[in-house]
Amino acid sequence: MPTRPARTSSRPKTPRPPEQSRSQDDPRIMLDREVTSDLYEPVPPYPTQTEREAEFYTRGDGEMFLNVGPHHPATHGVLRLVLKLSGEQVVDVDPVLGYLHRGVEKICENSDYYHVIDHVDPLEYVSSLFQEWAAVLAFEQLMDVEVPPRAEYIRVLSGELLRIASHTLFMGFLALDLGGLTPILYSFIERDEIVEMLAALTGARMLFNYFRIGGVNGDLNHEFMSRLGDWMSRAAKQTEANTGLLNQNEIFVRRARGVGVMNREMALRFGVTGGNVRASGIPFDVRRAHPYSVYPQLDFNVPTRTEGDALARYLIRMDEVRESIRIIDQCLDNMPDGPVMAKLPRLLRPHPGRAWGAVEGPRGMLGVYAISDGSDQPFRFRIHDPSFMNLEVVPHLLPGNLLADTMAIVSSLDPIMGGIDK
Amino acid sequence: MDRSLKRRLEASLSSQLIAPIRQRHDQTEIRIGPGDVTDVLSTLHDSVDLRFEILADLAGVDTGEHMQVVYHLWSETSPDWLRVIVDGLSRDDPRCPSATFLWTGAEWLEREAYDMFGIIFEGNRDLRRIFMPPDYTSFPLRKDFYLPDDAARSPGEGVRHVERPYAPAVVADDPSAGIRRAPAS
Amino acid sequence: MAVDDRRPRPTRAARAAASAAESTPGSAAGAPQPAAAESQLAPLGPGELTAPIVVPNTLWRATNPLAYDGGRPAEITHLREFGLTDAGRRDDARWGAFQVVPTTADNILDLIRSNSLWPLLSGLACCAFEMMSGATSKNDMDRWGMFPFRASPRQADVLIVAGTLTTKMAGPLVRLWEQMPEPKWCVALGDCTVSGGRYKRSYSTVQGIDRVMPVDVYIPGCPPRPEGLIYGMLQLGQIVKDKRGRWPEREIGPTVPEKI
Numbered sequence: 001m002p003t004r005p006a007r008t009s010s011r012p013k014t015p016r017p018p019e020q021s022r023s024q025d026d027p028r029i030m031l032d033r034e035v036t037s038d039l040y041e042p043v044p045p046y047p048t049q050t051e052r053e054a055e056f057y058t059r060g061d062g063e064m065f066l067n068v069g070p071h072h073p074a075t076h077g078v079l080r081l082v083l084k085l086s087g088e089q090v091v092d093v094d095p096v097l098g099y100l101h102r103g104v105e106k107i108c109e110n111s112d113y114y115h116v117i118d119h120v121d122p123l124e125y126v127s128s129l130f131q132e133w134a135a136v137l138a139f140e141q142l143m144d145v146e147v148p149p150r151a152e153y154i155r156v157l158s159g160e161l162l163r164i165a166s167h168t169l170f171m172g173f174l175a176l177d178l179g180g181l182t183p184i185l186y187s188f189i190e191r192d193e194i195v196e197m198l199a200a201l202t203g204a205r206m207l208f209n210y211f212r213i214g215g216v217n218g219d220l221n222h223e224f225m226s227r228l229g230d231w232m233s234r235a236a237k238q239t240e241a242n243t244g245l246l247n248q249n250e251i252f253v254r255r256a257r258g259v260g261v262m263n264r265e266m267a268l269r270f271g272v273t274g275g276n277v278r279a280s281g282i283p284f285d286v287r288r289a290h291p292y293s294v295y296p297q298l299d300f301n302v303p304t305r306t307e308g309d310a311l312a313r314y315l316i317r318m319d320e321v322r323e324s325i326r327i328i329d330q331c332l333d334n335m336p337d338g339p340v341m342a343k344l345p346r347l348l349r350p351h352p353g354r355a356w357g358a359v360e361g362p363r364g365m366l367g368v369y370a371i372s373d374g375s376d377q378p379f380r381f382r383i384h385d386p387s388f389m390n391l392e393v394v395p396h397l398l399p400g401n402l403l404a405d406t407m408a409i410v411s412s413l414d415p416i417m418g419g420i421d422k
Numbered sequence: 423m424d425r426s427l428k429r430r431l432e433a434s435l436s437s438q439l440i441a442p443i444r445q446r447h448d449q450t451e452i453r454i455g456p457g458d459v460t461d462v463l464s465t466l467h468d469s470v471d472l473r474f475e476i477l478a479d480l481a482g483v484d485t486g487e488h489m490q491v492v493y494h495l496w497s498e499t500s501p502d503w504l505r506v507i508v509d510g511l512s513r514d515d516p517r518c519p520s521a522t523f524l525w526t527g528a529e530w531l532e533r534e535a536y537d538m539f540g541i542i543f544e545g546n547r548d549l550r551r552i553f554m555p556p557d558y559t560s561f562p563l564r565k566d567f568y569l570p571d572d573a574a575r576s577p578g579e580g581v582r583h584v585e586r587p588y589a590p591a592v593v594a595d596d597p598s599a600g601i602r603r604a605p606a607s
Numbered sequence: 608m609a610v611d612d613r614r615p616r617p618t619r620a621a622r623a624a625a626s627a628a629e630s631t632p633g634s635a636a637g638a639p640q641p642a643a644a645e646s647q648l649a650p651l652g653p654g655e656l657t658a659p660i661v662v663p664n665t666l667w668r669a670t671n672p673l674a675y676d677g678g679r680p681a682e683i684t685h686l687r688e689f690g691l692t693d694a695g696r697r698d699d700a701r702w703g704a705f706q707v708v709p710t711t712a713d714n715i716l717d718l719i720r721s722n723s724l725w726p727l728l729s730g731l732a733c734c735a736f737e738m739m740s741g742a743t744s745k746n747d748m749d750r751w752g753m754f755p756f757r758a759s760p761r762q763a764d765v766l767i768v769a770g771t772l773t774t775k776m777a778g779p780l781v782r783l784w785e786q787m788p789e790p791k792w793c794v795a796l797g798d799c800t801v802s803g804g805r806y807k808r809s810y811s812t813v814q815g816i817d818r819v820m821p822v823d824v825y826i827p828g829c830p831p832r833p834e835g836l837i838y839g840m841l842q843l844g845q846i847v848k849d850k851r852g853r854w855p856e857r858e859i860g861p862t863v864p865e866k867i
Contacts, residue, residue, distance in 0.1 A: 044556075046556055046557065049550045049556070050547060050550050051547045052547045052548035053548065053550060069779065070776060070779050071729065071779055073728050073758040077730070077732065077735070077770075078776055098551075098553035098554060098773075099731075099773060099776040099779075100731060100732055100771065100773060100776065101553035101554065101773055101775065102771050102773060102806050102809050102812050103562060103569075103806070103809040103811050103812070105538075106562055106563055106567075106569060107569070107806070107808055107809055109563075110569055110808065118805075119805065122732065122733050122771075125732065185744050188739065188743035188744060189743070189744050191740075192740060192743075192745040205737070205830070206736060206737065207733065207830065268476065269525055269526045269527060270525070270526055270527035271477045271478070271525060271527035271528075284476065290448070290496070290501065290503070352605035353446070354451070354505070355446075355449070356449055356479075356505060358478065358503070367478055367479050367494065369481055369492065369494065371483065373602070373604055373605045374605055379602065380483050380484075382479070382492075384479040384481070384494075388531075389527050389530075392529070418732050418733065553811075554775070555774070555775050562810050567810070569808045569809070569810060
């Protein structure tokens with residue numbers, strides 16, 4: 001910031017009207033008309049390019065810009081929200097993305113099909129098995145590969161475990177953004193248990209690299225089963241305890257109820273998927289609408305609510321945790337024997353073609369559109385991320401709410417910036 | 423494979439398709455030209471027997487010769503995904519009508535296609551860069567934008583960003599050198 | 608032949624008129640592409656390299672290209688034109704002759720600081736979750752005094768950079784580093800911050816944060832286990848104790864400590 005010129009005492013002090021003399025004598029007071037754009041960097045620091053940008057960056061009367069910058073304890077990763085505030089009330093918001101854009105799609109176009117599965121992990125890093133699942137679904141269509149049933153059940157089992165971990169983390173972060181520092185600790189205990197289980201199965205705690213085209217990498221082992229058994233014996237009670245922390249908390253409920261209401265038409269128009277759209281009344285779940293894997297043979301409900309506010313989105317995810325525990329029970333009961341990986345050549349060259357695979361991740365529908373040109377690298381690998389569409393409603397949900405509700409709304413949509421920015 | 427969907431699409435859209443409808447696994451694919459986008463998407467969205475109300479994805483594709491915009495749609499009337507490929511956009515000046523009149527959520531998807539490919543969506547009120555910094559001047563996912571092979575020459579070296587990084591070292595008489603092209607099918 | 612995105616865009620009517628009127632692609636009125644786009648589509652010969660368009664860097668100094676030699680001379684002339692000497696690798700290069708002088712009391716104070724290093728929440732990507740795992744109940748960093756993850760850089764001692772650093776985020780992150788008051792230390796958590804990691808070929812990531820800020824401890828892994836992070840933080844405590852009173856001597860660029 002450039003420094004202000006020093007006020008010297010050699011200037012003649014002639015009598016002036018009160019407001020002028022106050023500003024001239026005391027350099028700390030600066031009247032509105034003296035604030036010129038060369039003192040501060042204009043917002044934005046380049047000429048506006050589009051209609052919407054010009055409309056947003058035109059300040060009305062009494063409005064100010066607040067930059068909830070890429071580094072902020074409450075934005076879920078590096079998300080920058082430029083808020084236009086009128087007092088405490090949000091008038092408009094411009095989310096700026098791209099602070100975590102790593103060029104994953106371009107890297108995947110230059111890697112083998114096996115390597116793509118590893119690259120696609122860090123997109124939604126808390127639920128990385130679902131990215132692998134979507135990519136593997138698309139590739140299996142390109143290569144016409146049959147997945148053995150035991151591998152399908154293991155995929156569903158590990159996926160649902162990770163869904164529980166992700167939803168528990170969501171609960172912790174929602175509470176953390178509203179100021180509660182305790183539920184996040186319980187979330188991380190739960191997540192650590194599940195993730196250690198998956199580390200026993202896959203070898204890694206977070207970026208698993210476990211699914212393969214035609215199956216999974218390794219079979220279940222004793223350590224995984226013993227940890228899973230331990231956890232299942234207390235899973236239901238633990239879930240009730242964790243959700244009871246917040247459901248009965250009046251501050252949380254009053255801060256989340258009625259805030260950020262997304263109605264049915266808005267959810268359809270924006271392409272929002274997952275728990276957010278089911279909280280607004282549309283029962284769209286890819287596991288039911290377009291079933292994949294062994295979900296047609298599993299019995300589970302798709303919880304739906306109609307209120308569409310932040311509290312409904314939170315309660316939906318807690319209901320989904322219970323449904324996931326039911327699914328895990330069924331998987332363990334019905335697990336067939338057999339191989340866990342189909343026989344495939346070492347160098348994979350699918351026929352030229354296009355394929356789309358979509359799975360239901362914890363945040364919504366995760367889609368992969370893969371084009372193959374017959375070589376051993378995908379020609380185009382396009383990832384459609386649910387958090388991207390979920391975040392797009394933010395400029396339409398925030399205006400009218402107070403600044404304090406901003407974090408409640410953004411957290412309740414559960415964005416993960418790795419997926420948004422690819 | 424939904425045969426009835428194929429019949430319904432041929433009944434409504436036969437004049438605007440530029441290639442036969444293809445079906446594979448659980449996806450149905452139609453190809454249209456960039457001039458027909460608004461009509462075809464409106465028909466798919468509004469007509470009573472088609473009702474493709476959910477936009478699943480909007481992607482840009484660079485096939486080496488042309489650019490494409492690919493929409494994926496979902497309807498309650500059919501168990502298939504519908505893929506609409508808008509083919510024939512030129513690589514020098516790719517323009518396509520925007521889908522924001524039907525789905526507001528397409529705005530950011532079109533911003534991403536613009537940022538990565540340079541495809542201009544006419545009718546999008548907010549067509550600026552979404553991932554790269556606003557003064558970036560290349561389009562990374564184009565086929566003539568090469569990734570560096572050597573880490574020393576990669577962009578994050580301390581210069582803010584490097585435009586048009588180096589092409590890979592290619593042998594002069596290698597016919598597969600140059601831009602990767604999509605297969606004809 | 609740079610395309611200027613800052614040029615005001617024609618309105619929709621003007622664009623429609625331009626696209627209706629134009630017959631050749633690449634006309635100057637509406638085309639976003641440089642006019643030489645046609646020639647750039649041809650495959651490049653073996654000796655031709657596309658000249659990079661250099662945007663002068665006002666945020667931080669570049670590192671020494673000879674550090675990444677690998678046995679082959681680097682063909683990047685623009686970095687050599689910046690005229691790097693060893694002085695360009697120092698952390699205070701930005702400030703010119705800015706000096707931070709530790710006092711004799713810092714000899715004792717550093718012993719105290721090593722047990723109470725307050726980290727700055729700088730979780731960018733996946734490694735942030737392992738950092739948070741390291742801070743929560745199962746692996747508890749509070750046992751060594753690192754409980755409060757400060758949100759403000761003015762109150763923090765250690766900048767734990769956890770997650771991939773992209774070129775867009777590099778500016779804010781370096782500004783965070785500069786805002787932290789001395790004494791400060793930096794920990795690179797995860798492969799992406801150590802050396803670029805799995806994004807070594809990417810067009811938009813910084814290949815290791817030691818290109819832009821001096822690093823004291825490198826913790827490899829993708830992501831490293833929380834126990835690894837704790838080991839790294841304990842090593843940092845040891846470094847603080849060993850180098851007590853001598854903390855301004857730092858260099859930007861890959862540095863391997865004598866004792867690992």
